[in-house]
Amino acid sequence: MTASILQSPVRPASRRRRVNRSSPAGYVPLILSAAVIVIPLLWMAIGSFKTSDEVVTQRLVLVPSHPSFAAYQTASELVDFPRLFLNSFIVTFVGSLVKIVLAITSAYGLVFVRFPFKRIIFLGILVALMVPSQAALLPNYTFIASLGGVNTYWGIILPGLGTAFGTFLLRQHFLTLPPELLEAAEVDGAGHFTRLTRIVVPVSRPTIATVALVTIVTEWNDYIWPLVITNSQQMMTLPVGLTLLHNTESDPSLYPVMMAGAVLVVLPVLIVFAVLQRQIVAGLTQGAVK
Amino acid sequence: MTSRPGVRGLDRRAFLGLGGAVGAAAAVTACGGPIVTKNGSGTSSTIKPPDFSGVKPASKITFWTDNPGSSQQVTQQIIDKFTARTKIQVELVTAGSNYDQIAQKFQTARVGGGVPDLIVLSDVWWFRYYLQGSIIPLDTALAAAEIDPDDYVPTFFNDYRYDGHQWAVPWARSTPLFYYNKNHWRIAGLPDRAPTTWEEFSEWAPRLQSVTGRTGAQHAFEYTSSVNTPAWVDQSMLWGEGAALSAKDSFTLTIDAPEVVSVFQRIQDNIRVNKWAIMAGSNEANDFSAGAASATWGSTGSSVGIQKTATFEIGVGFLPGGSKVRQPVCPTGGAGLGIAAQSSPAKQLAAARFIAFLTNAENTVTFGEATGYLPVRTKVDTAALRKANPLVGTPLEQLARTRSQDWARVFIPGADTAMTQSITQICNSGADVHKTLSQLQEKVQGLYTRQVEPKIS
Numbered sequence A: 001m002t003a004s005i006l007q008s009p010v011r012p013a014s015r016r017r018r019v020n021r022s023s024p025a026g027y028v029p030l031i032l033s034a035a036v037i038v039i040p041l042l043w044m045a046i047g048s049f050k051t052s053d054e055v056v057t058q059r060l061v062l063v064p065s066h067p068s069f070a071a072y073q074t075a076s077e078l079v080d081f082p083r084l085f086l087n088s089f090i091v092t093f094v095g096s097l098v099k100i101v102l103a104i105t106s107a108y109g110l111v112f113v114r115f116p117f118k119r120i121i122f123l124g125i126l127v128a129l130m131v132p133s134q135a136a137l138l139p140n141y142t143f144i145a146s147l148g149g150v151n152t153y154w155g156i157i158l159p160g161l162g163t164a165f166g167t168f169l170l171r172q173h174f175l176t177l178p179p180e181l182l183e184a185a186e187v188d189g190a191g192h193f194t195r196l197t198r199i200v201v202p203v204s205r206p207t208i209a210t211v212a213l214v215t216i217v218t219e220w221n222d223y224i225w226p227l228v229i230t231n232s233q234q235m236m237t238l239p240v241g242l243t244l245l246h247n248t249e250s251d252p253s254l255y256p257v258m259m260a261g262a263v264l265v266v267l268p269v270l271i272v273f274a275v276l277q278r279q280i281v282a283g284l285t286q287g288a289v290k
Numbered sequence B: 001m002t003s004r005p006g007v008r009g010l011d012r013r014a015f016l017g018l019g020g021a022v023g024a025a026a027a028v029t030a031c032g033g034p035i036v037t038k039n040g041s042g043t044s045s046t047i048k049p050p051d052f053s054g055v056k057p058a059s060k061i062t063f064w065t066d067n068p069g070s071s072q073q074v075t076q077q078i079i080d081k082f083t084a085r086t087k088i089q090v091e092l093v094t095a096g097s098n099y100d101q102i103a104q105k106f107q108t109a110r111v112g113g114g115v116p117d118l119i120v121l122s123d124v125w126w127f128r129y130y131l132q133g134s135i136i137p138l139d140t141a142l143a144a145a146e147i148d149p150d151d152y153v154p155t156f157f158n159d160y161r162y163d164g165h166q167w168a169v170p171w172a173r174s175t176p177l178f179y180y181n182k183n184h185w186r187i188a189g190l191p192d193r194a195p196t197t198w199e200e201f202s203e204w205a206p207r208l209q210s211v212t213g214r215t216g217a218q219h220a221f222e223y224t225s226s227v228n229t230p231a232w233v234d235q236s237m238l239w240g241e242g243a244a245l246s247a248k249d250s251f252t253l254t255i256d257a258p259e260v261v262s263v264f265q266r267i268q269d270n271i272r273v274n275k276w277a278i279m280a281g282s283n284e285a286n287d288f289s290a291g292a293a294s295a296t297w298g299s300t301g302s303s304v305g306i307q308k309t310a311t312f313e314i315g316v317g318f319l320p321g322g323s324k325v326r327q328p329v330c331p332t333g334g335a336g337l338g339i340a341a342q343s344s345p346a347k348q349l350a351a352a353r354f355i356a357f358l359t360n361a362e363n364t365v366t367f368g369e370a371t372g373y374l375p376v377r378t379k380v381d382t383a384a385l386r387k388a389n390p391l392v393g394t395p396l397e398q399l400a401r402t403r404s405q406d407w408a409r410v411f412i413p414g415a416d417t418a419m420t421q422s423i424t425q426i427c428n429s430g431a432d433v434h435k436t437l438s439q440l441q442e443k444v445q446g447l448y449t450r451q452v453e454p455k456i457s
Helices: A002-007 A010-022 A024-047 A070-078 A081-112 A118-130 A133-146 A153-160 A164-175 A179-187 A192-203 A205-221 A224-229 A238-245 A252-286 B012-030 B072-086 B099-112 B126-132 B139-144 B154-158 B182-187 B198-210 B230-240 B258-272 B284-289 B300-309 B345-358 B361-371 B383-388 B390-401 B415-429 B433-456
Strands: B060-065 B089-094 B118-122 B169-174 B176-181 B219-223 B277-279 B293-299 B314-317 B333-339
Touching (some): A070 B072, A081 A192, A081 A205, A118 A164, A164 A205, A179 A192, A252 B300, B072 B361, B126 B333, B139 B345, B169 B300, B176 B182, B176 B230, B182 B314, B198 B219, B230 B258, B258 B415, B258 B433, B300 B314, B300 B361, B300 B390, B314 B390, B383 B390
Antiparallel strands (some): B118 B333
16 A cells, blocks of 8 residues: 555656645645654654653653653663664565565566466465465464474564565556567567566666565564564564563553664664665656656 | 556456455465364363473573563573573573463464473463463472472462462462552542542542642542453452452352442443543553552552652552452462473473572562562562562552452453453443443353363363
8 A cells, every 4th residue: 555655646746746836735734744654753752762750741741851861771771682683684684685576576477478377376466465464373383383493584584475465566567567668678689587677677666666665664563473483582573672671560661661662673664764765756757768 | 558457447357356365365364263272181180290200300491471570681680590500591582572472472382383391371371271281280390399389478379279280380479559649649638548448439539539620630540441451450349349250269150240230330430420530541550650540559560660650659558448348359460480281391390490499589579679579488588678669568468368369350261351341341431331241241151161161071
């Protein structure tokens, strides 16, 4: 869903933008929707610098009276953040890379390669899209555990690799590519691999960036699977590691600590988003072929 | 460009295909839900605790916990001491952030492998593990680890006794307390103590509610939020009126008995008619710490966090008694430790040794100082504890007034969740109390007939 929102305003947006620039009213929905998204995050970030009685209070404390990194300190005493970062980075990097490559190649195959039962295979992929990953949790666990994948990077990464979402999105996009483009290359003697890497991938950059963004965010935030497949603190990813900050009993004094942990988890995603965001925009402007 | 396959509108064939896909998805989903199944050994008549004669303790064990009371650091300290003394390594694994997550993970591990040797068990989960045969009876393990059962606080220890065997050892145990805001009490002109009965409090509460303009409170009292298992503390009010969720030490349910209905009717009236109470939205300990509620009740495990956060003076007291029973009306709660059946005898023995160390007189106090939990041993020096946590004296004295929980809540899988739902309906949606409780009785009865009865008879 996120993908189509990011992707759809290709042409209309560029035309409309000029209209909006002249009227300040156009900014109102923009500011409103940004506020809805930004304020909770900002509140979390501010909260991580507060003392617990400034978080758990009936007063509105906008600016902490004694801002400090105490919560970050407590959080890093409780959790080995460098290790968790490393784990999350490895899992996200390898996982997303393989996922994206698989999605591009499988979508290419589904659209541009002629072979029997294509629609049935595509239907199978749609089925996979509809199965919530939670439902496959137990079978996956049994399988991976029997292969010895508990507490290993490949154990965390492997079951999520089949990305129906990416394949689906890219297939739909590839279908919209003008066939003439590929026919011309074929006439020039380009094989499938050349056509994929030299034509299809470059012209599809915005879509691929979208898939990459969604994949990276999903991998980074994935919680339930890494929780189940890891036991050792050495192998936990960041979201799982955050549970170390949570207390089973109600403990109001832990809120700043939890927010500090959440800020540390969110930051890398924000950076990735900022980078890929530019990619998407760049892709939009230069992606036109005709 | 318009009529390419895949981008055209959904025609009939595509729709049928899609329907098939949904069906297939449903079929895939159908396998692998969490079901309580019995795993071979362990019917009540055939239970035999493992024999540890000649077994040497393993050199490494795994311990799954959710770090109740933010206990990760203190537990690790105790583990380090244990390893230094015995050369047995204990890997502390945070296997979730609450008891349900631990349970979910334990269930998956039982099927898929990778079970821990030692696991933390909450009051409402251990019996399920007993039914499944996934924990061992500890009698022989305790003897082999030279643990003297008589040295544990009897209510805590006996909570895990069933069918003539011991199934767990108390560890992070708590009781609920009555917390009150001393400032608000002063402003309302109330004596500086917790109410002795709920009748007394129902006279105090309107006075607290009438001065909210000066105290800044929203309500005089907050009942337990739906995320914090309200049925746990609510038992106390039932017991005070001579009622219970189930008859003592039996599975005979009494959830829709007239006395139970009248207690919950009073709770609902305090919220909806008298308007001096409310069911906490997310967490009563937060609201109390923020001064939004003048009083609440909650676990001693929260007392350390509340003291760190609250900027006012906190008062604590015993849970108020009822019109029929003054004491004991206080349930016990929290978690114990169990040993996995799938673990090897050598590891089970090492785990038992670790239990002995973790819950010994010295460490149970160290643990209590850091978390607010109560010592599980009788022969302990509580002076250090009282110094670290000035509020702990009250729950320590209250221990003598505790009562083991009703089987309906703690022994029937899923019953506590069902109770939480019904109590939430009664408190928040103003549901008809008698009708809701009859439905709850029926539901819990069904859970019992399906999941417990076949396995214990």
